[in-house]
Amino acid sequence: MTKIFPGLALAALALTAFAAPALAGAPELFTQHCASCHGASRLGAMGPALLPASLERLKRKDAVATIRDGRAATQMPAFGAVLSAADIDSLAEWVYSPVTPAPSWSEADIRASRIEPFPAGSLPDARQGDVAKADPMNLFIVVEAGDHHVSVLDGDRMERIFRFPSRYALHGGPKFTPDGRYVFFASRDGWISKFDIWNLKIVAEVRAGINSRNAAVSSDGRYVAVANYLPGNLVIFDADLKLLKVIDGRNLKGDVGSRISAVYDAAPRKSFVVGLKDLPEIWEVSYDPQAKPFFDGYVHDYKMGEAIATPGFLNPRRTELEEPLDDFFFTQSYDNVVGASREGRGRVVNLDVRRPIASLDLPGMPHLGSGISWLRDGHRVVASTNLKDARVSVIDMQNWQTVASIPTLGPGFFLRSHEKSPYAWVDSMMSPTARDTLQVIDKQSLQVVAQVRPEPGKTFAHVEFDRYGRYVIASLMEKDGALIFLDANTFKEIKRLPASKPIGKYNLFNKIQRSEGTSH
Incomplete structure (x- = not known):
């Protein structure tokens, strides 16, 4: 029996409300052929979520080809002999149409989705097989998007040690624990997978959201934070992917929400730094249990009409900006965030004084998330590619x-x-x-x-x-x-x-x- 995760509506009648007139028949086709694997509300189950935000990387013609021809090395069958070309085109257009009202993913859904094939302590605490023969710190993890697999390479021998299937459309770089034993992957449709490199096993998985952007692992390896576009929130787990906290992507006054565009580990500060897509803010979330409470100057106790201090541990310390910053680079100390807006306006934001301290000349669309730094003539410089212009700044x-x-x-x-x-x-x-x-x-x-x-x-x-x-x-x-x-x-x-x-x-x-x- 196919498992449909809690929180997914099973009634086919709900689907008909989502259809535009031009797509008549597509909901029925989806219910008959697709819902058992992809969920009746298209949120995913055994198969990935089929929502516009989840399919950003898949071209429409490739979606048509996948429905028609299936996908090798997966359970996705070919429907070319079952459905007409018109039906396949209709289905492809359907999965790119928005779901109304927007789907939700609750804390109960997150907890119920967790899978733990190998509980903590059940696998050997030593490197096994070919991994034991390799330099443990010169291994490579390779994400192969063509058939949704991950490879482990021995960096000295330049050979593949292991290859295994991944969740659909891994997004953002995998993140490692400081001892190099575990790596965490985030998929486009919200699945977070914990892989034991020493034993070459996926040991735990959880679905953090419906559309996730990336994940970060704390410098002590104890916490995992996940940035979600849908629902717009930051989800924090312990190292075994057990839910600790969900932080809603709202501003200080609580009246406007935002997608969470990214989360990064700021190791020297023992905190996560969080980017918001739709609000002019940056968050810093300390994972230091000894972090001191902070005061952000806003009224929190509305009944009493007075501001109160916020606990420092796992709570967002917000820095307000003039406009959202879409991409980040960090100085080595992580005191400064170097960001750029979609319009190409660059800013340097200091996390201690919690305000911009400099503007940058960055025309076009810089990709600071891929920036690097080095020493040149005694000065440290940062360099960035550009997604719009043919230049490196x-x-x-x-x-x-x-x-x-x-x-x-x-x-x-x-x-x-x-x-x-x-x-x-x-x-x-x-x-x-x-x-x-x-x-x-x-x-x-x-x-x-x-x-x-x-x-x-x-x-x-x-x-x-x-x-x-x-x-x-x-x-x-x-x-x-x-x-x-x-x-x-x-x-x-x-x-x-x-x-x-x-x-x-x-x-x-x-x-x-x-x-x-x-x-x-």
């Missing part, structure tokens, strides 16, 4: 002035380097003509010194260094793609491993140590 972090605007082949998404490398690597994957080329930038001269183009016409992006800075792995982001190993100094290809649209690779050491050459 370099900014001095002492005076927050632009040092250089480096021309690139096209708008790019990822920028990567390493403490032991003189080079930074940037893609142009947002460009229709140059998405197949990586450019290599000298971090001192700020000049492009090389281009790497292994497969003309195929998307080539997302570099990650090994822990020693000896080589990089770049993604050939195609269905029948590859992980391409390149010498970090000569830029020559060393080796390839086949992979299905590898969208990201993450080195344990670089991530756990918060390398200046990778995003945090």
Whole structure:
């Protein structure tokens, strides 16, 4: 029997209220062929959620192909022999239509969704098999979006140790516990999975929301925070994915809600830093049990008409802004948040004084979430790609002035380097003509010194260094793609491993140590 998670309406009559007149028949088709796996309200069950926000990465033509042809290595069957082309088109349009009223996901739903195949203490506390033979801090975790799998690589041998199926559409980089044993994944449709790297097992899962953006793990490994677009909230779990708290995405006065766009671990501050999509605020949520209460100057006890102090532990300390910041970079101390609005206006916000302290010259649409930093002429600089303009912006972090605007082949998404490398690597994957080329930038001269183009016409992006800075792995982001190993100094290809649209690779050491050459 297919399990439908609590909180999902089962009545087919409810679906008919969601249909636009042009989609007559689609709700009935969905109820007959899809609801048993994807939930009667399209919130997901055995299969992923089928909501517009959950399908942002899936093109409409690919949705049609999936319904018609099925999806290999999953339980998604092919309906091409059962449904007409018109029916398939109608279903595809239906799943991209909004659900009204908006679906909800309560604390009871979160708790009821939790799965624990291997309870804490049930697996060996030592690395097993091929993992025991590898450098535990030079392992890579690779997210393969083509067929929704994850691979574990031995970074010294440049070999795949293990490959396993993941939840649908993992989003945001996986996050590691400080000992390197566990990694947490967040899927687009809200599932958080805890994977034991030492034993190569998924040990616990929970559905934190309906549409999640990313997750963060505290520096002590005790807490996991999840940012949700739908419902708009921040959900906090303990390390075993047991629910601790849900924080609604509302402003200080409690009258306007927001989607939560991101959450990051600020390790030196023992806190999570939270971005809001729709409100001009930044939150800092301390996970230090000894955190002192704070006073934000607002009236909390409305009956008594007086402001009261807020407990410091697991409560948002809000910083108000002039406009929402859509993307973040952090200084190494995490005292300053460097953010940009969708209009390209950059701001530096100090979390101690809780206000902006500088403006940045960042035209276009900078992607600060992929920013990196390094020392140049005795000054620390931060560099960012741009999703709209063909440039990399370099900014001095002492005076927050632009040092250089480096021309690139096209708008790019990822920028990567390493403490032991003189080079930074940037893609142009947002460009229709140059998405197949990586450019290599000298971090001192700020000049492009090389281009790497292994497969003309195929998307080539997302570099990650090994822990020693000896080589990089770049993604050939195609269905029948590859992980391409390149010498970090000569830029020559060393080796390839086949992979299905590898969208990201993450080195344990670089991530756990918060390398200046990778995003945090």
